Amino acid sequence: MMSGGLVSIREALSSLKPTEQKVAKYILEHPEQVVNVSVQRLAELAQVSEATIVRLARSLHLKGFQELKLRIAADLATKPKHAESSYQEIRIDGSIDSLIDSISHNNMQSIQDTMTVLSSADAARAIEALSQARKIGVFGVGASAVIAEDFKQKLTRINRWCETAFDFNSAATLAANMTEEDVAFGVSYSGQTEDIIQSLQIAKENGARIVTLTKFGNNPVAETADIRLFTSSLENSIRSGAMASRIAQLNVIDILYIGIASQNYEQSVQSLERTRKAVSWAKRNG
Template sequence: MSCLLAIKNNFEQYTSSEKKIAEYIIENPSEIYKLSTSELAELTKTSTASVVRFAKKLGYEGFQELKIELARENAINSDIKEDYGYIDTHDSVKDIILKIGRKNMNIIEETVKLLDEKQVGEAIKAILNARKVYLFGVGVSGLIAMDLQHKLLRINKNVQTHMDSHMQMSLAALTTSEDLAIAISYSGRTREVYNCLSEAKKNGAKCISITKYGSNPISEISDIRLQVSGIEKDIRVGAISSRIAQLTLIDILFVGVAKENFDVVEKYLKATRRMVSDLKIKK
């Protein structure tokens, strides 16, 4: 993972001093190589010790090593504008098209870099082996759960979710050790989803979480942790980037499941497509 992406994705885990340092680096990545430890500490109103601790938390020996890595990344990405995602009230329609388009492309690229191949493979295997798959998510994440349910139903998987969170809690109570529970929450801190996954875990079900990158309560109680890029701001315009990242992961899981027994899956897909094809308006 790139250094700058790691700084963004781990932002919520930093102390108040570390957040000041992180914000300065994120806003001025091309300027960091010019600064000494004490200069960065002064600019961020922190201390040299805080700067060194911040670098070590990212896995570097010290600030000098962090500077070198940021300079290397900046040289590679010098022709790419980092922040296309923040919409301004004065933006034209063209600006919005370019910003949202670039933001979505970036979030997909970053999510692909973040995904752990082994964890994704285990998740696919868990879906294939489960007696029944239960999906938990509310709000936008509930819509992501519905999308996965739709995909899995089309290939004849026994899968269930519900848009009502109380109904999801009832479903969680019915899980067994033969089942799979998938919790979807961008923040990883949604109370209803956490409660559902906790109940499923207590009942012996295998648990998968889909959250943003970094430590969070939902991923911590999961057997398999799938994490997408976590650079969405807390105040969001329709949860744009997080939704795109989660949908990308859902598509990866679906294709991974479908390819394992494609001859049979193809028959299911053709059968379900045939049932709705006559509903299309013909010219």
């Protein structure tokens, strides 16, 4: 069953236009009512035009209001409580048991919410593009550099040509030498990182296909992309946000990695075995 309507609205809320925000807030406050009304009735209740509701659905990357209603109905059936309250505040003065419970719970919640906003069709397109690429350039700054480096390490082990860049100078240099045979992969949870935006634009001007991994919603990084992948992380605390969002991003990276490896399974297995032996030999003789 399709779900994720409420998660999508909360995640995208700050990036919506004012009139779209108005109806989005109404939906969040009255989800049970919304699943039982027509687009015309919702327009009256939220005091917006029917066109605004259609635009909201498109901003949420949905086909229309009917799909949004179906997703909200699924949310209500599977999550009685609002997604916001399902995240636990991390207390630095709490016990170790509460710390283990809250952090683990938030990480799992972030992955579950990401499953509702990650399009399987777009994930398949990304896997196909990355699998066919001559070279993959992965761009990430700050915390996103950890995600970029993890992806590079995985791809290198299955003999994929992959380079990473963690600052604008190295990113611009990498992007400037990409071609239409290559894929530029930009990682930015906020979707606002200027260095990533500029680097992806350079790569795009040189013909490279652009794949992005950002939080759900409209943002400048995703707007540069040919293929957009999204994660979700809706914690109440900024301290926990940086942690759970990283886990959600790494989960998507694992999905892409296994998808790419499975495109040519036998060669991937052989490459993994060669790298394993090489590392083992180096350790024995180092």
